[in-house]
Amino acid sequence: MAQFTDDIFFASTAELQRGIRDKRYTSVELTRAFCDRMERLGPRFGAMALSMRETAMRQAHDADGYFLRDRVRSPLQGIPFGVKDLVAAAGGPTTWGAKPYAGQMFEEDATVLKRLLKVGGVNIAKLSMVELAGGGGYRFAAASLQGPGLNPWDRTRWSGGSSSGSGAAVAAGLVPYALGSETSGSILTPAAFCGVTGLRPTYGLAPRTGCMALSWTLDKIGPLARSAEDCALVLQAIAGGDADDPGSAGKRFYYAPQFATPLSEVRVGYHPGDFTGGVAEETRAAFGQALDAVAKLGVRLVEVKIPDYPYGAMVSTIISAEMGSIFEELVESGKVDELADRRQIAGIKASQEVTAKDYLRAMRLRRLVQQDFAKLFYEQADLLLSPSRTTIANKISEPLDRPLPSGTPMIPAGNLAGLPALSLPCGFANGMPVGIALVGPAYSENKLLAFGNAFQKLTDWHRKRPPA
Amino acid sequence: MADKMSRRRWASLGVAPLLAQSQAPSQAPPSTEDLNIQRENLARWRQQLKQAKLPMAIEPAFQFKA
Numbered sequence: 012m013a014q015f016t017d018d019i020f021f022a023s024t025a026e027l028q029r030g031i032r033d034k035r036y037t038s039v040e041l042t043r044a045f046c047d048r049m050e051r052l053g054p055r056f057g058a059m060a061l062s063m064r065e066t067a068m069r070q071a072h073d074a075d076g077y078f079l080r081d082r083v084r085s086p087l088q089g090i091p092f093g094v095k096d097l098v099a100a101a102g103g104p105t106t107w108g109a110k111p112y113a114g115q116m117f118e119e120d121a122t123v124l125k126r127l128l129k130v131g132g133v134n135i136a137k138l139s140m141v142e143l144a145g146g147g148g149y150r151f152a153a154a155s156l157q158g159p160g161l162n163p164w165d166r167t168r169w170s171g172g173s174s175s176g177s178g179a180a181v182a183a184g185l186v187p188y189a190l191g192s193e194t195s196g197s198i199l200t201p202a203a204f205c206g207v208t209g210l211r212p213t214y215g216l217a218p219r220t221g222c223m224a225l226s227w228t229l230d231k232i233g234p235l236a237r238s239a240e241d242c243a244l245v246l247q248a249i250a251g252g253d254a255d256d257p258g259s260a261g262k263r264f265y266y267a268p269q270f271a272t273p274l275s276e277v278r279v280g281y282h283p284g285d286f287t288g289g290v291a292e293e294t295r296a297a298f299g300q301a302l303d304a305v306a307k308l309g310v311r312l313v314e315v316k317i318p319d320y321p322y323g324a325m326v327s328t329i330i331s332a333e334m335g336s337i338f339e340e341l342v343e344s345g346k347v348d349e350l351a352d353r354r355q356i357a358g359i360k361a362s363q364e365v366t367a368k369d370y371l372r373a374m375r376l377r378r379l380v381q382q383d384f385a386k387l388f389y390e391q392a393d394l395l396l397s398p399s400r401t402t403i404a405n406k407i408s409e410p411l412d413r414p415l416p417s418g419t420p421m422i423p424a425g426n427l428a429g430l431p432a433l434s435l436p437c438g439f440a441n442g443m444p445v446g447i448a449l450v451g452p453a454y455s456e457n458k459l460l461a462f463g464n465a466f467q468k469l470t471d472w473h474r475k476r477p478p479a
Numbered sequence: 480m481a482d483k484m485s486r487r488r489w490a491s492l493g494v495a496p497l498l499a500q501s502q503a504p505s506q507a508p509p510s511t512e513d514l515n516i517q518r519e520n521l522a523r524w525r526q527q528l529k530q531a532k533l534p535m536a537i538e539p540a541f542q543f544k545a
Contacts, residue, residue, distance in 0.1 A: 148517065228541055324527035331521065357513035361521055369521075372528045374539035381540060 013040045020048060020184030021476055024090050024241050027187060031078055031089045038078065038089030042071035042133050045091040049136050049185045056161045056170065058179040060096040061103050061137040067091065070133040077131060086244050088131025093186040095177050096137040096157075097144060097223035098124055098232070107223045108155045108173075109142035111346040121221025122256070123190060123232050123249045130248045138176030138189055142350050144197060145173040146225045146334040147358030148327075152407050154352030159407050162204060163477035164443050168404040171201030177235045178205035182477055188236035188245055192222060194229045195326045196422040199448055202235050202434040203399035206444025208463065208473055209235045210242035213453045214429030215260030217246070218253030226333040227258060228374075229326070229426055238473055239433060239463025243268075246456060264456055271461030272393075274308050279449075279462075280315035280392025282419050289418025291402040297438030297445050298398055304437070305396065305447070308465050315391050318383035322423035325373045325380070329427075332370035335362030354412070377427050384428045388452040394462060395450045397421040399434040403443035425450045433459040436472040444472070 013036035019027070030036055046064045053059025074089035099105050099117035106113050124134060139157035141149060152159035152169040160175025162168040163183040170179035174191030178201025181189050191198045193211045202209025210233045217232045224230060234245035243266040252261035282289075286298040306312060338359055341347045350356050387395075401416040425432050430450050437447045451459045467473050 148520070321524075321527035321531055324524035327520070328524050328528060353510070353513050354516070357517045358520075360514060361517035364518070365521060369525050369528060371539055372533065374541060375533055375537045376528065376531055377540035378537050379533070 013037075015044045017184070019044065021237070022187070023237055024087055024187050024244060027090050028086055028088065032083070038071040038074040038133065039068065041089065042067050042091050042135060045186065046135050049093070049180070052183055053136065053180065053185055056163055056166070056179040056183055057139055057158045058160060058170070058176040058183065058185060059136050060106060060108070060139045060157050060176060063100065063103060063134050063136055066102055067133050067135040070128060074131045074133060085130035085248060087127065087248055089133065091133045091135045091186055092127065092188050092190070093136040093138045093177065093180050094124055094134060094190040095140050095174050095192055097140060097192060098190055099221040100124055100134065100137060103137065105137065106156050107143055108140040108157060110156050110349040110351065111341060113156060117221065119221065122218040122253050123222070126249050126251070127245070132248070135186065136180070138180050140175055141173035142352065142355065143338070143359070144192065144194060144223065144225045145355065146194065146330050147355035147362065149352040150354035150410050150412055151352055152405070152411070154350070154355050156351065160201070161407070162404050162443070164206065165404070167406055168443065169204065169407055171204035171404060173197040174201045174235065178202060178207060181205065181207045181235050181237065184476070188234055188241050190232060190245075190249070191235050193231050193233060193426065194225045194330060195426045198233050198235060199399050199422060199432060199434045203446035203448075204404035204444065206436045206446070206472070206475060206477070207235050208238055208242055208436065209233070209434040210246060210456070210459075211425075211432045212246055212250065212264070212456060213260070213431045215258050216262060216264060216454070216456070217249045218251070218256045218259055220253055220255040224337050226330045228333065229329065238467055239435065239460050242433070242463075243456075243460045262454065266460065267457055268461055268464060271457060274310050274462070274465055277310045277394060277458070277462065278313050278392045279305065279310045279394050279396050280313050280387070281396040282316055283314060285397050285418035289401060289416055290398050291416050294398070294401070294403060294440040294445050297440045298447070301437035301447050304466065304470050307469060308462070310462070313392055315387065315395065317387065317395070317419055317421070317424055318380065320376060320380055320424070322420045322427060325376055326423040326427055328365060328369050328373040329377070331358070331362040332365040334359065335365055339363065380424065381428045384424075384430065385452070393451065394458065395421065397448055399446035399448040403440050403445060421448060421450055429453060431456050431459055433463050435463055435466055436475070437470070438472055444475075
């Protein structure tokens, strides 16, 4: 019987798989250890919606069979993971973090989950989330059937949303990686608040079939993991065309670090004010250090200013209009009143009143945003750099609608243009992690990941562990 | 989407606390104040969208495929 120290729970997928291939432990033993830890600590961080131990053990047993025959389908074979509770998984409820859907069952796994299982992954848990991915505009972190996501770095603080459990679970070493989703900020925020690496893929790259829809034109599924390298391996497994997803781009993703452009040739655009006045005072020293680290990579730092649009109003109008249609029945049935957050309930009700004119205006402005970003990437910069979030994680008790320092609004801007983004841990402020985000042109994930790899070879912030 | 869960199935999944929570009486519905705040948000966004310059020829950023 293998004995595991805490180090194993913070190892990369490559290190974990090496242990299986070297016969130091089996996937079954590894999975049992992660399941034990998930069931013991998951509730402590409000991270676990449902343990999938029973099916996970079968998946691990199958993976061991492949290893026994020297067949390795992918670098993720035999490695445990978790998925946000909006990813359908047969065999247990998929709650979407919301009481009206607490007993919801699906007969089929979501396509992203099928793809991870097909390459030998082991799904050990459904992970908690903000109810209905927070589209109604929630006021408190407790807006979830599973309660607030608690930050492993300080349990009085939030793990971020709406992929709260995915961020907390990776940070606390409950899973090596997790799937989250982003409509506008739901991968980057928990990644930054919890000190893990998060990758928001280009819109349409990863299929959404079997995942809860909040906004058809904005929703993306992506990984949160220990490193850029692990995010790359997960994206490679889940990306690809899907005839059942009308938003699918029909493209695959092949992780190819060997073909990365030399960093000395990469122009990284940034706005200096974003790293000083645009962020909370307590975070400025950390962001200053992060900028120094970026400069040491040898990239060409260039000052840029992103096009001026009402990004917040645009993304909020689009989410409201699409969510209003998606959850029309929930509102009409009166079950919307069962949600946990009153502001969220009100937001979903108010979304029924968004006019077609406003939605179309936002969608037409969105076309201009796309065009302007394409031009910016062609003429001025290959990647854009900004703080992932302008503050550290807020206290659980604090309302989320308080005024925040307002730097460049890269989260709504990048999501409106459908662009990929990578959040990297870049330091600490008051003992809490902060992150920087890189945004690139559509389908430039390899470029983002090459930057991420280089940054994580130079720094060790992504290797820091929360207090025991 | 399939059927409702039986109590036995819930118990076997070890999600009793979740079930209890799902059966707890729901909180008070949102006040008129919350709804007004959200309606004011919609109105504020509308004003912000109107202020942005938008050439007549621009089509919305979605495509219909025949």
